[in-house]
Amino acid sequence: MSDTDFRALLIEKNDLSEKSDGGQTVSVQQVDRARLPEGDVTVRVEASTVNYKDALAVTGTSPVVRSFPMVPGIDFAGVVEESSNPAWNPGDRVVLNGWGVGEKHWGGLAEYARVRGEWLVPLVPEFTAEQAMGIGTAGYTAMLCVLALEKHGVTPDDGEILVTGAAGGVGSVAIAVLHELGYHVVAVTGRESEADYLTGLGAERILPRADFAERGKPLAKEQWAGAVDVAGGQVLANVCAQMRYGGIVAACGLAAGMGLPATVAPFILRGVTLAGIDSVYRPAADRTEAWRRLGRDLDPAVLAPITGTVALDDVPALAAELLAGKVRGRVVVPLNS
Structure with a gap:
């Protein structure tokens, strides 16, 4: 092993052909820094994390990896x-x-990364590297959703805010931040065992996911002033149908499917706004503001019950558990520690 070697989780095609459909191999390897991709900034990675998209890539369940x-x-x-x-x-x-890192460009599950400088934002002083990864794309996306609600003019006095996928990374951070800002949060989860966890984050009520899983009326009883949805599919359709007049749904996920079996009724008859939240290619100014607000509005102490850790060597096994819905909150991968 040379002085320029570093540890990295590497996904390879079994026959080394990008066009092969013969599966993939995932392993932790010693890699020479000369193999790092092009970029104008080299970063000594202190921590990374395992997101849903990372789990898809590592397990090969979905064609996330492009090369x-x-x-x-x-x-x-x-x-x-x-x-x-x-x-x-x-x-x-x-x-x-984001920025396609971990899909088209080597990502963060390694001790070093080389990237384009415009993809980076300052790490706010309120968080350590591991705390920042306890937030990660999930928490940063949650903050983008909260900012969308605020931009729309939703205040705590307007009514309850619904958060679907509440025990996941986006949902966990969204609940914590919304609670800190004084909103009344209702959590939706398919895991009844997480009730104490969710109320500890600040959820005032908890609803079972089953209440949103079946096709409902095009217009249901008005309930929510705003919503953060990570599910998509039938869940999102039902959430839209239950929004109060002039409400907004910040939609950032598709865990329940890419389809949207809804009607235009909520949008035309109640003036509901469906705001799509992209986090992958968000402009730098929005990213910087989201992280600034996380530093202000998310107590680092809240991250402890949200966050677990896993060694780089154990990421492949963890990825399978995450896809099976067995992982709560966020998982941090310490590196160079």
């Missing part, structure tokens, strides 16, 4: 080691979410 070999990991936080980008200097603490 091989690939280091997965759509999030990382660390310290700039080398930079030819004028925006960044060695020693700067940074965080990255």
Whole structure:
């Protein structure tokens, strides 16, 4: 092993052919830094995390990875080691979410990453690298959803805010932030065992996912002033049908399906807004603002019950559990510790 080697989780096609359909191999390997992809900033990664998209990539369940070999990991936080980008200097603490990293460009589940400087944002001083990964793309997306509600003019006095997929990463952070801001949060989950966890985050009521799983009326009883939805599919259709007049749904996921078996009735007759929340290619200004607000509105102490840790070698097994719905909140992968 040379001084330039680093540990990385590497996904390879079994026959090394990108066109092969013969499956993939996932393993932790020693990789020479010369193999890092093009970029103008090299980061010593202190922590990464395992997201739903990472789990799809690692298990090969969905064709997330666009080229091989690939280091997965759509999030990382660390310290700039080398930079030819004028925006960044060695020693700067940074965080990255999305931008196709872990799909088209080597990602964060490795001790080093080389990326384009415009993909990075400053790591706010309120969080350590591991805490930032306890937030990760999920928490950053949750904050984008909260900002969408605020931009629409929804206030705590307007009524209850519904959060679907409440025990997952997006839902957990959304509940914690909304509660901190004074909103009245109702959580939707398919895991009754997580009731105490959700109320501890700030949910005032908990509803079973089954209440939203079957096809409902095009217009149901008006209940929610706003909503954060990670489910999509029939769940999202029912949420839209239950929105109060002028309400907004911030939609950021498709765990229940990509389809939307809804009618235009909520949007035309009640003036409901369906706001799509993209986190992958969000402009830098929005990213920076979301992280600034997380630093202000998310108590780091809240991250403890949300966050678990796993070693890099154990990521493949964890990925399968995550897809099976057995993982609560966020999972951090410490690196270079």
